[in-house]
Amino acid sequence: MQILLVEDDQSLADGLCKALRNVGFITNHVRDGKAARHVIEVEPPDIVVLDLGLPDMDGLDVLKSIRANGSTIPVLILTARSSVDARVSGLDLGADDYLPKPFETPELIARLRVIERRLSTVLQSNIHVGNVSLDTIRQQVCLDDVPVELPRREYMVLKQLMENIGKVQTREQLETRLYAWGEEVSSNAIEVHVHHLRKKLGSDLIKTIRGVGYTIRKP
Amino acid sequence: MTSIRTYLIVALLSTVALGNFVAAVYGYRSSMIEAEALLDSQLNDAVSLIATMRTVSTPLVDAPSSLMAFQIWSADGKLIQRSANTSDAPITVFEDGYRDENFEGFRWRVLSRFDQQQQRWLLVGERIDIRTQLADKVILHAVMPIVASLPLVALVVWLVVGNGLSLVRKLAQELGGKRADDLSRLTTSNPPVELAPVVDAINDLLRRLQESVLRERRFSADAAHELRTPLSAIKVHIHNLRNEYPDETDALRTLDRDINRLSHLIEQIMLLYRTTPESYQANMQEVDLHALAQSVIGDLYADIDARQQSISLTGSAQTVTGDRDSLIILLSNLILNASKYSAEGASITVHVDRAELGICLSVADTGPGIPLAEISRVFDRFYRVGGDRHSSAADGCGLGLSIVKHIGDLHHANIVIENNADGPGLTVSVIFPADFQSPLIFTRHSAC
Numbered sequence: 001m002q003i004l005l006v007e008d009d010q011s012l013a014d015g016l017c018k019a020l021r022n023v024g025f026i027t028n029h030v031r032d033g034k035a036a037r038h039v040i041e042v043e044p045p046d047i048v049v050l051d052l053g054l055p056d057m058d059g060l061d062v063l064k065s066i067r068a069n070g071s072t073i074p075v076l077i078l079t080a081r082s083s084v085d086a087r088v089s090g091l092d093l094g095a096d097d098y099l100p101k102p103f104e105t106p107e108l109i110a111r112l113r114v115i116e117r118r119l120s121t122v123l124q125s126n127i128h129v130g131n132v133s134l135d136t137i138r139q140q141v142c143l144d145d146v147p148v149e150l151p152r153r154e155y156m157v158l159k160q161l162m163e164n165i166g167k168v169q170t171r172e173q174l175e176t177r178l179y180a181w182g183e184e185v186s187s188n189a190i191e192v193h194v195h196h197l198r199k200k201l202g203s204d205l206i207k208t209i210r211g212v213g214y215t216i217r218k219p
Numbered sequence: 220m221t222s223i224r225t226y227l228i229v230a231l232l233s234t235v236a237l238g239n240f241v242a243a244v245y246g247y248r249s250s251m252i253e254a255e256a257l258l259d260s261q262l263n264d265a266v267s268l269i270a271t272m273r274t275v276s277t278p279l280v281d282a283p284s285s286l287m288a289f290q291i292w293s294a295d296g297k298l299i300q301r302s303a304n305t306s307d308a309p310i311t312v313f314e315d316g317y318r319d320e321n322f323e324g325f326r327w328r329v330l331s332r333f334d335q336q337q338q339r340w341l342l343v344g345e346r347i348d349i350r351t352q353l354a355d356k357v358i359l360h361a362v363m364p365i366v367a368s369l370p371l372v373a374l375v376v377w378l379v380v381g382n383g384l385s386l387v388r389k390l391a392q393e394l395g396g397k398r399a400d401d402l403s404r405l406t407t408s409n410p411p412v413e414l415a416p417v418v419d420a421i422n423d424l425l426r427r428l429q430e431s432v433l434r435e436r437r438f439s440a441d442a443a444h445e446l447r448t449p450l451s452a453i454k455v456h457i458h459n460l461r462n463e464y465p466d467e468t469d470a471l472r473t474l475d476r477d478i479n480r481l482s483h484l485i486e487q488i489m490l491l492y493r494t495t496p497e498s499y500q501a502n503m504q505e506v507d508l509h510a511l512a513q514s515v516i517g518d519l520y521a522d523i524d525a526r527q528q529s530i531s532l533t534g535s536a537q538t539v540t541g542d543r544d545s546l547i548i549l550l551s552n553l554i555l556n557a558s559k560y561s562a563e564g565a566s567i568t569v570h571v572d573r574a575e576l577g578i579c580l581s582v583a584d585t586g587p588g589i590p591l592a593e594i595s596r597v598f599d600r601f602y603r604v605g606g607d608r609h610s611s612a613a614d615g616c617g618l619g620l621s622i623v624k625h626i627g628d629l630h631h632a633n634i635v636i637e638n639n640a641d642g643p644g645l646t647v648s649v650i651f652p653a654d655f656q657s658p659l660i661f662t663r664h665s666a667c
Binding site: 011016018019022101104105106166167168172215217 | 445447448449450451452454455456458459462482510512513514516517518520521524530531532533534569
């Protein structure tokens with residue numbers, strides 16, 4: 001996986017190149033927007049990690065020009081700007097992710113992995129949490145390697161929670177994933193699905209955050 | 220407080236009254252002199268009339284009126300004729316000219332003249348009090364209108380001064396109507412010459428204020444950028460070091476912790492600055508606090524779960540008018556405080572509901588609470604309960620609640636901190652006024 005790092009701070013760039021190479025990313029580095037545009041044109045990388053405060057132009061302009069050329073290269077924005085507006089405009093312009101500085105290096109690597117997974121032709125189809133595994137291609141759930149039959153909506157709830165492991169999914173978020181617009185949803189539909197999932201997969205797997213939603217913790 | 224209007228009205232009315240008084244006195248005096256001259260010439264005419272009178276045998280004749288008196292004396296001092304209202308004594312000396320004399324209990328204006336033709340003295344008198352009455356009447360008629368017009372003058376002066384000051388009032392209204400964060404120029408067009416320097420000075424002041432606010436905002440944004448990038452670099456290098464020296468974990472762990480403390484402090488200082496009501500550019504909109512709390516709890520769940528604490532959200536959907544970004548900061552600070560200062564395994568409850576005085580957001584924990592004596596100080600910047608030896612041994616910089624207070628102020632919200640009545644722990648309640656425009660009443664009341 002080839003990554004182009006666009007960052008004007010030399011020390012940060014050196015450290016990042018080293019950290020990313022350590023985990024197997026092929027990383028190239030440019031210091032300004034002009035060089036970035038040139039590299040993206042002649043030798044497109046798989047992922048662009050883009051700082052917004054560049055010496056010659058705004059990083060968002062680099063993003064614009066990438067998208068204007070019809071390129072769909074995933075772009076992860078790395079910036080010291082904290083306001084939500086900057087974040088929203090970045091995502092609006094077609095950035096795939098947004099990480100505010102100062103960030104944790106493992107967090108950056110994890111996010112790059114997510115993008116990588118999305119890109120890879122061989123979709124990573126198996127997610128494991130403890131003794132539960134989920135195969136997203138065959139839509140198969142196994143408990144201790146024994147297949148468990150799940151109705152479609154229970155499978156969808158489990159998939160949503162396992163794909164977002166460690167993150168809280170609110171009831172509304174789950175409902176919008178499971179039901180079409182206008183479809184009748186009983187107020188406790190999600191609770192019922194979770195109840196059934198717990199009966200089939202063990203009560204410890206899905207955790208309730210009262211008033212907020214559900215999560216599956218990282219083991 | 221002195222009033223320009225009152226001052227002008229009093230000063231103008233005093234001047235007008237004084238002017239009128241002086242004019243009236245002067246007019247009275249000159250009218251009096253005029254009247255005297257006129258009456259004296261009348262007296263002279265009367266003498267001439269008497270001179271033509273033929274002397275009758277009876278020396279006593281009735282006066283033309285009781286207000287006039289006359290005597291005719293021969294040159295050798297014998298009384299030839301007199302009016303009934305005089306005695307036998309001459310009413311004045313035998314010498315040509317006007318004189319004031321007393322007789323018959325009155326004061327008289329008397330003219331004596333020697334009649335050359337018939338060799339006799341003609342003495343004619345007229346009562347002075349009558350003359351004065353007459354003159355007074357004439358003069359009073361002349362002066363009265365001036366005095367009578369004073370109230371009318373006062374009214375006109377009142378209106379004119381009021382009208383003249385209306386521009387000042389308008390300027391005051393425009394200044395008074397400005398919002399705290401509105402530093403735009405005054406729009407008073409065509410101010411009068413006297414007010415132009417004031418308007419210019421205010422506009423100049425506003426411009427400089429705006430520039431300094433912008434400068435500070437830029438500084439804070441620049442500082443954010445300048446500090447965050449090197450911090451990121453340090454973090455990356457620590458990460459790499461850890462990969463290279465897996466054994467040196469203690470030193471690296473301490474270093475990591477210190478860097479996190481530093482970056483937390485920097486973020487909090489910038490937040491504190493950014494949320495000061497004077498510099499914050501709030502984007503007020505309808506925000507559902509309950510939904511916002513859901514999303515904030517979702518984001519913070521990993522941190523809370525890492526301390527084996529449980530968190531729950533109760534209450535119902537409540538909409539407030541607020542700034543979404545700053546409300547997220549407020550919620551995060553309160554929830555992270557609750558988590559940080561409570562022991563592992565504690566439980567945190569976030570509650571959103573309608574209360575008597577507005578919408579109440581409260582975050583309760585089961586931690587140690589805060590000693591009563593220190594509760595009032597927790598909003599102070601850099602203040603930490605128990606100093607840096609807080610029993611939780613948690614890292615912190617003592618800015619979290621100052622930021623919460625700033626954001627509360629932005630929303631005209633009341634913040635109440637109370638130790639839980641029914642067990643250990645602390646509850647921080649933020650009460651948003653039901654009607655954002657309503658005047659604030661900063662009274663302590665029981666939290667919801």
